[in-house]
Amino acid sequence: RKEVEQDPGPFNVPEGATVAFNCTYSNSASQSFFWYRQDCRKEPKLLMSVYSSGNEDGRFTAQLNRASQYISLLIRDSKLSDSATYLCVVYGPASKIIFGSGTRLSIRP
């Protein structure tokens, strides 16, 4: 089992739709969680951290479920500019940083 797993997609949704995807992690001692966004041929950039209580940033909501060992990202009122690959990043014990393989999202007009 991979340490961090994501559905690779692609998710193809119409503009204005709500889309959500999850990321599961195997190590229950994992400490910190992030979502990064990577546009085609660009470097990854931090989208948002994921806090235990859940957090929201505009149209984006991130949640952590420690019991089931997954994090989620919800995008409301999706825009064409949201098309990208979303990478789940998990910080494990001893500061080990693990990247998921990414979920591709495509928003169509």
Place this chain on the structure above:
Amino acid sequence: SAVISQKPSRDICQRGTSLTIQCQVDSQVTMMFWYRQQPGQSLTLIATANQGSEATYESGFVIDKFPISRPNLTFSTLTVSNMSPEDSSIYLCSGQESTGELFFGEGSRLTVL
């Protein structure tokens, strides 16, 4: 967040040659890392660049093939040695802020003929 300048942004190299990629951060960071990303794949950590000492390599990566230098807290280089077509990839430098956030250089797209 801090900004990383990475160069070259791309290069085409001949088999058997070596290429050095440079990474300059605009502020001091504790941790610096080098990643490789194949097209359509996620990031694979090559090594952690340690200031003033040998880098810490991940399984499958060795110093002879990927020598790394980090003479100070803001600069690091990665050399891809004796290149083969299998080394064609995007190489990314990253730094880590005290918040834990990773920030990346724009990447170096390497093609080996």
